[in-house]
Amino acid sequence: MKLTILRTELNEAVQNVSKAVSARSTIPILSGIKIDVSDRGVTLTASDTDISIQHFIPLESSSKTVVKVERPGSVVLPAKFFVEIVKKLPHEEVNLEVGERFQTLIHSGATEIQLVGLDPEEFPVLPILEEDRVFSIPGDLLRSMIRQTVFAVTTNESTPILTGVLWSLQEGVFKFVATDRHRLATCKTNIDTDPGLKFAGVVISGKTLNELSKIIPDQNTLVDIVVADNQVLFKLGEVLFFSRMLDGAYPDTSKIIPSQFKTELVLNTKSLSDAIDRAYLLSREEKTNIVRLLTTDDGNIEINSSSSELGRVQEHLDVTDLTGEPLRIAFNSKYMLDVLKVVDSEQLYIGFNGAMSPIIFKPRDHDNSLHLILPYRTTN
Amino acid sequence: MKLTILRTELNEAVQNVSKAVSARSTIPILSGIKIDVSDRGVTLTASDTDISIQHFIPLESSSKTVVKVERPGSVVLPAKFFVEIVKKLPHEEVNLEVGERFQTLIHSGATEIQLVGLDPEEFPVLPILEEDRVFSIPGDLLRSMIRQTVFAVTTNESTPILTGVLWSLQEGVFKFVATDRHRLATCKTNIDTDPGLKFAGVVISGKTLNELSKIIPDQNTLVDIVVADNQVLFKLGEVLFFSRMLDGAYPDTSKIIPSQFKTELVLNTKSLSDAIDRAYLLSREEKTNIVRLLTTDDGNIEINSSSSELGRVQEHLDVTDLTGEPLRIAFNSKYMLDVLKVVDSEQLYIGFNGAMSPIIFKPRDHDNSLHLILPYRTTN
Structure with a gap:
């Protein structure tokens, strides 16, 4: 194997496939990146058996010569060092040559690197998938x-x-x-x-x-x-x-999503998120992350959390719409913040069925997502 | 104590003094920030006994009212929560009021926070220094x-x-x-x-x-x-x-800096830094960080490192000037990189007295800094 390749393209490919190299593999060959050179171009492969990533570099890209192949071949190089060194090679032109017993010579500017390569035959072969789905x-x-x-x-x-x-x-x-x-x-x-x-x-x-x-x-x-x-x-x-794919049967979750609600709320996602975030800061100090939400007599809501050591945070929040029964519910504020972070709708719908039942979140702009969190069962 | 203060100025002061709050103090009062309000403005103080930081916020800044004092006074508030919540208060106007037993009420927009404050009398008093030096x-x-x-x-x-x-x-x-x-x-x-x-x-x-x-x-x-x-x-x-200040006598280091050198080198700081960095990458895998520098027959230098498992990195480096005896020296490349990172001169002077003596670094643009590293005593 002998070739000249541009550093930028090699680096992009190496960074991409490196995400599949396992940091602590018990199988030495999997701590490497496989390089296959053919007359068509260069293929880099890495695998940790769960994930495998392959990146192909063609000879030309936007009518610029990227790879010049002198002799096809294959080798496996130690990923951790290779990933770092390719980033830092001094010249855009990089020469790679594999000699006896997979000894690999890398040349770039005035830098010369000899690497102990491994036998590519030992590298796992990627599956050939049936492409009917x-x-x-x-x-x-x-x-x-x-x-x-x-x-x-x-x-x-x-x-x-x-x-x-x-x-x-x-x-x-x-x-x-x-x-x-x-x-x-x-x-x-x-x-x-x-x-x-x-x-x-x-x-x-x-x-x-x-x-x-x-x-x-x-x-x-x-x-x-x-x-x-x-x-x-x-x-x-x-x-x-x-x-x-992971083995096993995934539990049926379709039945836990209620379709009727006793209390329904529509409000600005960002206002809720900011208020919960402040209440979370205090609840975090108690290690429980418990925050409470309650409807108020004026048709809006209050968010609060308390800590025996530190004190209490209380937030009044004007809502766009509130219908149904009065409510007082406690929940893990971290879980709610996780949902509010990903909601991509300015207004949010939240449905409740009392203090002991799941809380349902739906964006108002579309119905492409639905989130649910269980309440925290508390007596106060 | 009762006042209104702008969030931005309060936040800046809180962030500054928070650097002196110790994360795990055994003295509870030191996990707080002390707030002193007088007719002149607000002073925030934090201390971990090694460091103390005080930030004064005057009533006005660039002819804008920053603080409105209704009642002077003092309190100590729990730093960790206070630092986070001040960042996230919803409104630019913040009201602070201390009631009985240092119970503190913070008001901003629709957010209301009650905090358990501590007695400011317990907070250590900062020293009054003689300002003659x-x-x-x-x-x-x-x-x-x-x-x-x-x-x-x-x-x-x-x-x-x-x-x-x-x-x-x-x-x-x-x-x-x-x-x-x-x-x-x-x-x-x-x-x-x-x-x-x-x-x-x-x-x-x-x-x-x-x-x-x-x-x-x-x-x-x-x-x-x-x-x-x-x-x-x-x-x-x-x-x-x-x-x-730290207690004890600092050792006399003036005698370990040589004034005569057997080999003298002038070269581009960045080129050396890049070459050492590549050699370091390999030496790091051996956990020793050992890199060698040797003079070559053509009046330049070679940098190299090797790892029995991985291979070898070799760098040829053209120098600006090289005089004196031929040299072959090994050193901890991490130590040399630490020096090269802070050298603020395009060209660097390096002086050597053989493989067993200290290596001296001086910038060429000025003589305001000098660095020294000991070589690694190796036989090869």
Whole structure:
């Protein structure tokens, strides 16, 4: 293997695939990045078995020569050092040459680096997926749907299935669900695809979705999603992102969302968020994060929290609309702030069924998302 | 105590003094911020006994009313919560009122906060310093001198005196020295002051200087420095910053700086820094940080590092000037990078006396700083 490659393009590819390198793998080869050089270009691959990322660099890009191949071949290089050094090479032209026993020589300006390479044959082969279930979604929409839901997955590994987000596609509606049993986040969008295309019960790790989010380009490009038997593949231009599905059955959450409410509230999202944030600051010092919301006689609401050591925060909030029974409810303010952070609507609807029942949040501008948090069961 | 104050000015003062609040004080009163209200304005004070910071807010600022006092008085409020909530109050006008048993009411917009205040009589009284040793220095110069030296203090508490920076003023020369026994950083500047004014052996904690650095305003204002018996006071406009001096005698470091050199090198600071940085990346993986510098037959230098597991980095560097004996020396590259980061001169002089003797760094543009690192004693 011998080639010349431009540092900027190599660096972009290395940074992208490095997100799949596991920091503490027990399998030495997985702490490396695989480089495959063919007459068509250079392919970089990294994998931690849960995620695999592949980035292809073609010979030319916008009619500029990016790669000059002298001799095709493959090698695996130690990721941690390679990722850092590629950022800092002194010259835009980088020469890579693999010699005996995968000894690799990197040349750039007056810098010469010898690296102990590993045998690419030992690197796991990426699956070849059946591409019969494929659809496309704008990258920024996918990123927004991840953001709307991924915060609600559990970090508790004792229920592994809940560390993921449940995906389904039914009659053109692409839907995400996440829950940690204390709260629930859902969102959906209409996909312009063959109405016969459908799947359900696909669960993808929250961590994986966070990594995917970072790699989706800012420009509004389409992401192709391939749903295979136990893998999902995301195609983002020259980047392929493979994710394993989580094993197990996701609990049915459809029945816990009420359709009738005893108290209904419409108010400005930002005003509520600011008020809860101040009350949270005090409740945080008590380690409980408990904040209370109560309806007032003048048809508005009060938010308050108290701490025996510090004192009390009390907020009066004018609402746009309040109907139904008077209410006094306590909840984990951190959970409510998590919801309010992702609501992308100026006005917010909140539905209640008394102090012991779930609280439901719906944006007023659209019905693409719905969030739920359980109240804190307290007597005062 | 009862007053109205503008949020922006209150917030600035609270953020400033909060740097002196100790996170885990065993003395409860020190986890608070003291507020004193007089007919002249509002004074905020915080102290962790090593550092004390006081910020005065006058009634008016640029002919705008900032404070309206209804009733003078004092209270101590819990710092952690107060610092956060002041940032987030909804309205620019903030009312503060202290009632019985130091119960404090904060009012801003529709937010009402009751805080459990503490007795201001319990708060330590700041020392009244004799102001007979006073001089002034531009804020950005003071910050630069701190930056040139503070990285070289030790973090090892077994030699407390070396956790500080040694200050002296002799014949109008203000000088800083810091060392952790592996390296030495010094810098000096000429101060326009009474030539009779002098002091030596003043040692100020590195941590304190870092906090001071953050509080020095960006605008080029003069800082007044008052050196008293066991305290140093910095006056930065309306802010007073008190620092305790460290006890003990600072070791004499004047004899370890050689004045003659066997090998002398002048080169571009940035080129050397970049080359060392790349070699450091590899040496870091070996946990030793060892990098070697050697003179080459063509009158230039080579920088290299190696790792049995990863390989080798080799850099050829053209120098501006090289005189004296050939050299091969090994050192801790982290220490050298720390020096190269603060050198504010395009060209750098480095003096050597063989592989076992200290390495000396001097900027070429001025002689206000000098740095020294000990080599790594290795046989290869």
